[in-house]
Amino acid sequence: MEQTxxxxxxxxxxxxxxxxxWAAEGAFTVANPTPAAAAADExxxxxxxxxxxxxxxxxxxxHVFNYTLGDVFTHVRRRQGFDVxxxxxxxxxxxxxxxxxxxxGGHPRxxxxxxxxxxxxxxxxxxxxxxxxxxxxxxxPEYYRWTQWLFLRFFERDLAYRREAxxxxxxxxxxxxxxxxxxxxxxxxxxxxxxxxSLTQWFFKITDYADQLLDEMETLExxxxxxxxxxxxxxxxxxxxxVTFTVEGSGEQLPVFTTRPDTLFGATFFVLAPEHPLIGALxxxxxxxxxxxxYVRHTAARSAVERETKExxxxxxxxxxxxxxxxxxxxxxxxxYVLMEYGTGAIMAVPAHDERDHAFAERYGIExxxxxxxxxxxxxxxxxxxAHTDNEVLVNSGEFSGLSAPDGKRxxxxxxxxxxxxxxxxxxxxxxxxxxxxxxxxxxIPVVHCDDCGIVAVPEDQLPVLLPEIDDYLPKGRxxxxxxxxxxxxxxxxxxxxxxxxxxxxxxxxxxxxxxLRYADARNDEAAWNQQIVxxxxxxxxxxxxxxxxxxxLLYARFFTKALNDMELLGFREPFSRLFTQGMIYRNGAxxxxxxxxxxxxxxxxxxxxxxALRLYILYMGPAEQDKEWxxxxxxxxxxxxDRVWRLALEVAARGPVxxxxxGELVRASHRTIARVSDDVLRxxxxxxxxxxxxxxVNEIYRVKDDPERAGExxxxxxxxxxxxxxxxxxxxxxxxxxxxxxxLWEAVWPEADPALxxxxxxxxxxxxxxxxxxxxxxxxxxxxETLVELALASERVRAHLDDGEPRRTVVVPDRxxxxxx
RNA sequence: GCCGAAGUGGCGGAACUGGCAGACGCUGCGGAUUCAAAAUCCGCUGUCCGUGAGGGCGUGUGGGUUCGAGUCCCACCUUCGGCACCA
Numbered sequence: 001m002e003q004t005x006x007x008x009x010x011x012x013x014x015x016x017x018x019x020x021x022w023a024a025e026g027a028f029t030v031a032n033p034t035p036a037a038a039a040a041d042e043x044x045x046x047x048x049x050x051x052x053x054x055x056x057x058x059x060x061x062x063h064v065f066n067y068t069l070g071d072v073f074t075h076v077r078r079r080q081g082f083d084v085x086x087x088x089x090x091x092x093x094x095x096x097x098x099x100x101x102x103x104x105g106g107h108p109r110x111x112x113x114x115x116x117x118x119x120x121x122x123x124x125x126x127x128x129x130x131x132x133x134x135x136x137x138x139x140x141p142e143y144y145r146w147t148q149w150l151f152l153r154f155f156e157r158d159l160a161y162r163r164e165a166x167x168x169x170x171x172x173x174x175x176x177x178x179x180x181x182x183x184x185x186x187x188x189x190x191x192x193x194x195x196x197x198s199l200t201q202w203f204f205k206i207t208d209y210a211d212q213l214l215d216e217m218e219t220l221e222x223x224x225x226x227x228x229x230x231x232x233x234x235x236x237x238x239x240x241x242x243v244t245f246t247v248e249g250s251g252e253q254l255p256v257f258t259t260r261p262d263t264l265f266g267a268t269f270f271v272l273a274p275e276h277p278l279i280g281a282l283x284x285x286x287x288x289x290x291x292x293x294x295y296v297r298h299t300a301a302r303s304a305v306e307r308e309t310k311e312x313x314x315x316x317x318x319x320x321x322x323x324x325x326x327x328x329x330x331x332x333x334x335x336x337y338v339l340m341e342y343g344t345g346a347i348m349a350v351p352a353h354d355e356r357d358h359a360f361a362e363r364y365g366i367e368x369x370x371x372x373x374x375x376x377x378x379x380x381x382x383x384x385x386x387a388h389t390d391n392e393v394l395v396n397s398g399e400f401s402g403l404s405a406p407d408g409k410r411x412x413x414x415x416x417x418x419x420x421x422x423x424x425x426x427x428x429x430x431x432x433x434x435x436x437x438x439x440x441x442x443x444x445i446p447v448v449h450c451d452d453c454g455i456v457a458v459p460e461d462q463l464p465v466l467l468p469e470i471d472d473y474l475p476k477g478r479x480x481x482x483x484x485x486x487x488x489x490x491x492x493x494x495x496x497x498x499x500x501x502x503x504x505x506x507x508x509x510x511x512x513x514x515x516x517l518r519y520a521d522a523r524n525d526e527a528a529w530n531q532q533i534v535x536x537x538x539x540x541x542x543x544x545x546x547x548x549x550x551x552x553x554l555l556y557a558r559f560f561t562k563a564l565n566d567m568e569l570l571g572f573r574e575p576f577s578r579l580f581t582q583g584m585i586y587r588n589g590a591x592x593x594x595x596x597x598x599x600x601x602x603x604x605x606x607x608x609x610x611x612x613a614l615r616l617y618i619l620y621m622g623p624a625e626q627d628k629e630w631x632x633x634x635x636x637x638x639x640x641x642x643d644r645v646w647r648l649a650l651e652v653a654a655r656g657p658v659x660x661x662x663x664g665e666l667v668r669a670s671h672r673t674i675a676r677v678s679d680d681v682l683r684x685x686x687x688x689x690x691x692x693x694x695x696x697x698v699n700e701i702y703r704v705k706d707d708p709e710r711a712g713e714x715x716x717x718x719x720x721x722x723x724x725x726x727x728x729x730x731x732x733x734x735x736x737x738x739x740x741x742x743x744x745l746w747e748a749v750w751p752e753a754d755p756a757l758x759x760x761x762x763x764x765x766x767x768x769x770x771x772x773x774x775x776x777x778x779x780x781x782x783x784x785x786e787t788l789v790e791l792a793l794a795s796e797r798v799r800a801h802l803d804d805g806e807p808r809r810t811v812v813v814p815d816r817x818x819x820x821x822x
Numbered sequence: 823g824c825c826g827a828a829g830u831g832g833c834g835g836a837a838c839u840g841g842c843a844g845a846c847g848c849u850g851c852g853g854a855u856u857c858a859a860a861a862u863c864c865g866c867u868g869u870c871c872g873u874g875a876g877g878g879c880g881u882g883u884g885g886g887u888u889c890g891a892g893u894c895c896c897a898c899c900u901u902c903g904g905c906a907c908c909a
Contacts, residue, residue, distance in 0.1 A: 226826055226904075233825070233905050240909085258909060271909095308907060335907095342908045349909085355823095356907055429908055550904080620847070622835060627902090629834070637847045647862090684838070692836075692846035699846090702863090766842045771890045773842060797876095811889050817841050821889050 009646040011610020015731040019127055027746060028074075028129040030083050032521065038536040047085045047537045048074045049516055049576075051545030051553070055115035055137075056096035059122045061585040061592060061618065061630060062546070064602045068615045068728075069582060069624055069687060070544050071128045075727035076681050078129070079750035085537050087519040088123065088130045090116050092139035094508040095173060095189060098441035102473050108441040112139055122602060126611050127731055129746075134522040138511035139441075143518065145464035146528035147511055148446040150564075152457050155447070159205045159563055160435070162455065166275060166340060167201055167434055168194040168304075174475030175438040176201055178507060179431050180234075180552045185305040188552075193303055198275075202436035202445060202504065206559045210235050210428045212573075213558055221577040224625070230550040236429025241413045243348065243422040245270060245321040247282065248329045254278070254321055257343030257427050260353065261416075262408040265397040266371035267348040268361065270321040270332045271314065274299040275340035279317070282332065288318035292334055299336045312337045312360045323348070324421040325412065326398060335360065343427055351385070358385040371396045372405055433556065435507045440473045440480040442505030450492035450499040459493050465501070479503040512553055513560040516540055516575060528569075535571040543576035546584070554579070580685060583627040585618075592630070600630055612729035613639035619687045619728065638691070642732050644698055645721060648705065649736035652718045657741065660716035666701065667713055668757050670720040673697045675753035677724045694725055715740075723751050767792045768819040769801040777818075785812040792818040 022028065032038075033045070050070040053063055074086045090112075097108040097115070104111075116137060123130065136143055154160040168177045172192040176199060181188040206213075214235055217228055240259035247254060254270070272279055274296045283289040295315045299307065314335025321332050330348075337356055338347050351361035352370040361368050368383045372392045392405040400408050400415075416422030436445065446458040446465045458465055468487035473480050481503040482488060492499035514528075520537040521529040545553075554576075561575040584591060587598040605614045616638035621628040661667060677690040701717045704710050719740060726733035726745050737745040760781060765788055767775040775797045779788065789810050792798055798820065807820035 229826060230904055236905085236908065238908075256909080260909080312907075337907045337909095339908070347909050354909065356909075359907095427908075429905090547903085617847095620834090626828090631834070631848070633848055634834070641847090643862095679838085686838090688834095689836070689846085695846050764842080768841085768890075771841095771888095776842075809889065811841090813841060817890090819841080819889055 006647055006650055009643050009732070011612060011642075011732065012607075014735045015125075015127060015611050018731045018734045019124060022127075022129075022746070023124070023132075026133065028078075028086065029131045029133045030085055032533050033536050035532060038532045041536055044081070044083050045085065045537055046077055046082045046541045047520075047539070048077065048542045049087070049519075049540045049544070051543075051549065052089045052091050052512065052515060053119060054094060054096065055090045055092055055112055055119055056094075056100070057115060058118050059602055061600060061602060064126065064614065065585055065618045065624075066544060066546070066582055067123070067126070067128050068618055069580075070542075071126075071615070072619065072681065072687055072727040073542060073544075073685075074129050075730065075746070076678075076750055078746070079727075079748060081749070085134075085520070086129060086131055087134040087136075087522070088128075088132070089134075089136040089515055089519065090119070090138065091508060091512050091515070092116065092137040093144075093442045093505075093511055095439060095441070098439060098473055101441075108473065109139070112137075125606060126602070126615065129730070134519050136515065136518060136522055138443075138508070138515060141464045141466060142525065143515075144443040144511070146518065147443045147506065147514070148458075148463050148465060149460065149528055150514060150560075151506070151510070152446060152460070153567055153569070154204060154563065155457055157563075157567070159208065160202060161205065162200060162202050164198060164200045165203070165434075167197055167199050169197045169199075170194050173439070174477050176434055176436065178434045178509070180433075180555070185303070185308075193305060196300070196304060201434055203432040204435050204559070206433045206556075207428060207430055209559050209562050210237065210430050212562055213430075213555065216558075216562070216573055219574055220579075223576075223579040224547075224581050227547065227550045227554065227579065227581060231555055234430060234551040234555065236427075238427050240425065240427055241409075241416070241422055242344070242425045243416060244324060245346075245348065246324075247332070248320040248322050252278065252281075254332075254346050255344045256346050256348045257425065258348060259427070260350065260409075261412045261422070262394060262397075262400075262405050263350040263353045263371050264323065264325045264348070264412055265394075265400070266350040266352050266369045267323055267328075267330060268351060268367040268369055269330050269349045269357075271335045271338045271347050271349050271360075272317075272332060273338040273340040273345040274334055274336050276334070276345045279334060282317050282319050286318050288316065291315050292317055295334055302336070307336050312356065312363065314360065314364075316364075324416060324419070331366070333360075333364075341431060342429070353386055353388070355385055369396060372408075375404070433507075433559070435510055436504035437507055438477065438479045439475060439505060440467075440470065442508060443467075443511060444481070445502040445504055445506060447502045448490055448492060448499040449502065450495060450497060452497055453492055453494040453499075455502075456492055456494045456499070462493070467505075479505065481505070509553060509556050513556045514564075516543075516557070517564075517570070531569060531571065538570075539572050539574055540576045540578075542578045542580065544580045544582060547581040550581075580625070582624050583622075585621075585628055585630055587630040600632070605635060609635055609639040610642070610732075612732045613642055616641065616691060616725075616728050620691045622688055624685075624687050641695060641698060642729060644702070645718075645725065646732065646736065648698070648701060649718055649722065649739060651705070652715050653736075653739045653741075655711060655715075658712045658715050661712045663757070664710070664713045666704065666710065666717040668760065669697055669700050670717045671753045671757040673724060674720060674751045675758050678750070678753065681727075690724070691728065694721060697721055720751065723748065763815045765815065766817040767795060767798055768817065769798060769807075770822055771819060772801075774798050774801050781815055783815075785814060788812055788814075788818050789820075792820060 048070055050066050074084050078084045092112045097112045100111050101108040151160055168182050170177055170187040170192055172190050182194050186193055238259050240257055241261040242255050242257055245254045283292045292315050314333045317332045319332045320329035322329050349357040351357040351368040370386055373395045375391045375393045394400050394403050394408040400411055403411055413424050444465045444467055447455050450456050468484040470480055470484050488501050490499055490501050517529055517534055520534045557575050562573050564570045565573045592599045617635040620638055673693050676693045680686045680690045698721055701714055705714050722733045722737050734745050762778055763781045765777045765779055775795045777791050802822050807822050809821040811819040
């Protein structure tokens with residue numbers, strides 16, 4: 001290269017210049033279709049979405065990764081001619097802002113607004129191709145008005161309801177949590193061990209959709225298996241039977257759920273959960289009453305973790321339950337290894353075939369009776385625990401003895417069903433979604449409580465129910481809204497009598513369960529959305545976000561979409577056709593966090609290397625779905641690449657225009673790179689290998705760029721580099737594109753590889769002897785097999801390894817390899 | 823315990839359909855340029871033996887299938903993630 005002073009690459013200036021151009025033009029804004037276009041829907045629309053950020057503090061590298069990934073995909077799709085909807089917003093309600101307000105003073109609204117402003121500035125500084133005209137914040141009345149409207153749609157169909165139930169309570173955050181927000185017995189947000197409480201709370205009836213949430217997974221185009229597995233585990237469907245036992249003496253019915261009705265003859269005791277409502281009545285006035293009550297009290301005081309880890313214990317109630325299949329009366333115990341929330345809160349205990357029941361029976365000396373045995377195997381070993389195997393028959397089971405376990409299951413259930421004593425049924429692990437929270441910074445639940453009319457929905461024309469101004473956000477175990485007496489006291493919309501507003505707010509996951517719908521019609525102030533428009537854009541064609549939402553947001557959003565489809569508000573049943581879950585960014589082996597002091601701020605990296613180099617590096621680090629380790633040295637590699645491209649393009653520009661030749665080594669290398677980049681991004685959804693391909697092409701250009709005979713090829717290859725790097729590094733690509741005399745690369749058609757030029761005319765064929773590499777041949781592509789074998793046999797090196805004479809066998813893969821087997 | 827994913831140089835990783843293991847980047851080493859340095863450019867960089875040409879070994883471990891295995895099969899080890907008194 002000439003040693004003249006070439007203009008230095010200054011990322012900050014280049015990036016500011018093009019960001020201003022794109023902002024002024026609204027370059028990435030897409031219009032909604034006219035009704036006619038929406039009806040025709042010609043498939044030119046596509047929706048690329050990343051999970052919206054929670055505006056606590058600033059963006060971190062995880063965000064940079066997530067949104068850059070979506071950005072590359074967006075650019076490529078746009079340049080392929082698609083109308084790409086790529087919006088952005090903020091999940092603005094929630095405890096972070098509220099806790100910050102408590103700790104630092106100020107209003108959560110102001111803190112949130114400040115954070116949103118900082119994040120928006122960072123996003124614009126990264127140069128992401130976002131349609132800013134659809135920006136939304138879930139904490140704005142223009143948005144939460146419709147969250148409330150949707151809540152009322154669920155309420156009027158009994159999909160939102162209030163009841164008293166055992167719930168998980170976080171003593172630190174002073175609020176209840178959904179089951180999905182409890183991880184290993186701890187609060188998902190703050191890590192505090194949760195407590196059990198019995199409270200009246202609002203729930204969404206997500207359990208009504210358990211089967212659909214499972215079955216309709218089939219209709220998804222592409223979701224990671226692990227996410228589907230996690231959802232399947234979470235829903236926890238298991239087939240079994242409901243069997244009715246009766247209390248001896250009183251005849252009261254005690255239904256149980258079991259997945260092993262074939263073991264019914266082996267039930268030797270019966271267990272109630274300590275929370276079971278019948279316990280009081282069963283023991284009242286008996287000598288066991290005090291002991292049982294004492295046990296129940298102790299259980300209530302135990303933490304969930306303690307309850308799970310201690311040895312199994314329980315107390316006898318003094319009463320017996322009658323087994324419907326054999327009329328046998330078995331003792332009823334109370335034990336905390338039985339959970340009130342699952343099944344019926346009562347179990348038939350079969351110690352020979354259930355490990356937990358076995359442990360319990362051993363401890364209390366209860367009979368252990370084997371009722372299934374391996375077919376044709378050993379006899380009956382009284383007292384042992386017999387694990388389930390594939391090929392079993394019933395024993396000691398009256399008329400059912402001798403049947404295989406599956407047949408026995410069916411026969412016993414049929415026998416029970418005929419007599420009204422039981423039926424086949426299905427159990428789920430999934431519980432209803434607890435949506436109410438005893439905190440300030442959330443969406444108010446739009447109902448009032450009236451002494452005469454009960455719970456009454458706030459009429460639509462009175463929405464939104466605005467969050468009142470209060471002075472004290474401190475959580476007190478009840479909603480801080482309750483202190484706003486002027487706001488709480490209202491009139492009943494039904495009878496005009498005095499009424500009180502609901503003071504709980506909604507879980508922020510309610511806000512994020514429909515934001516992707518609102519983006520499609522974000523400025524509609526007459527409805528949550530126009531269905532025709534939403535149906536035009538959705539379902540989301542490519543959704544990108546973290547795996548941590550596998551059973552939270554991703555399950556809730558699916559539930560909302562199905563329920564809204566049943567309400568005929570949407571024309572589809574799954575919100576996200578394709579899902580990609582990206583890995584997390586680590587540094588020094590740990591997740592970046594302020595407390596560990598290992599945070600690299602995107603702002604620092606941008607200031608030092610520019611947004612383009614950061615965008616390239618964050619995607620070059622490794623496979624997008626894997627966790628990755630940040631390296632300061634690594635980003636210098638991509639910064640260097642851009643610097644090389646910069647100097648190359650300026651040099652090419654200085655030489656003036658030259659026509660591209662129709663063929664040549666660099667032309668072919670360019671076409672191969674086009675093919676690789678397109679295939680990786682579009683078919684494989686792989687973003688790091690295209691960058692390696694670009695490195696290779698740039699290296700190749702550098703090797704020959706000073707050859708005057710190759711000027712045309714060099715120019716073509718350089719322009720190809722700019723075109724292909726544009727989705728990754730849009731600013732510098734755009735600048736150099738204009739220096740080369742072109743315009744508007746962000747709108748240029750995505751290049752297509754010419755298959756004729758992708759193929760090479762000469763190939764290297766590997767020669768192996770007994771599978772070991774011994775020589776390489778450079779031959780014309782398509783050289784016939786016999787010729788290849790002849791050439792291979794002519795090789796000195798090959799002959800040296802073919803001990804003597806001819807190979808016994810030859811294997812030829814045309815254009816690739818010859819293997820001579822001696 | 824159950825379910826799932828992953829183990830490749832000093833490091834991040836590539837190898838898509840069973841066919842050249844280690845592309846590309848980082849690090850390190852050497853050279854050019856420079857008064858000198860930075861930057862830049864060129865080269866080398868799995869490991870062992872060998873002055874060299876060359877050869878042996880090598881994708882968590884052990885076996886298997888195959889002309890040929892990082893890739894397929896069986897068993898095991900390790901790490902990570904999810905679920906877990908769910909009857």
